[in-house]
Amino acid sequence: MKKILIVEDDFIIKIFFTQIINNCGGNVVGTLSNCNNILSTINELKPDIVFMDIAIEGNINGIEATKLINANTNIPVVYITGNSDKKTMDEAKKTNPLYIIKKPVDEQALEDQIKIIYDKYNTIYV
Numbered sequence: 001m002k003k004i005l006i007v008e009d010d011f012i013i014k015i016f017f018t019q020i021i022n023n024c025g026g027n028v029v030g031t032l033s034n035c036n037n038i039l040s041t042i043n044e045l046k047p048d049i050v051f052m053d054i055a056i057e058g059n060i061n062g063i064e065a066t067k068l069i070n071a072n073t074n075i076p077v078v079y080i081t082g083n084s085d086k087k088t089m090d091e092a093k094k095t096n097p098l099y100i101i102k103k104p105v106d107e108q109a110l111e112d113q114i115k116i117i118y119d120k121y122n123t124i125y126v
Helices: 011-023 038-045 062-072 086-093 107-124
Strands: 003-007 027-032 049-053 077-081 099-102
Touching: 003 011, 003 038, 011 027, 011 049, 011 107, 027 038, 038 062, 049 062, 062 077, 062 086, 077 086, 086 099, 099 107
Parallel strands: 003 027, 003 049, 049 077, 077 099
Antiparallel strands: none
């Protein structure tokens, strides 16, 4: 069972992702509404994968937080984003995310994407 940390500032989206991740065999070990304490939370919860909103409130955005994660851990990040403009996507891709989920997403599509993410994680990281 994959341990997942969700970093998302929209409460409804956070609950939606939590339910789908858990239904797909994951275990949401924690959620954050900003990236201010991302490294200490990762050190405490030890997730296998981080689901990261790109346009998150706080001192740093999801892309900057992912750069910190990449520099200090080997934990993969899955982006959650409603910002799919070329500049944002180019910046996000530079951080080598495991996957990018574009919002809005319906339940079945999200389940399918999470299964792909788990398969990809198992292929690359285990």
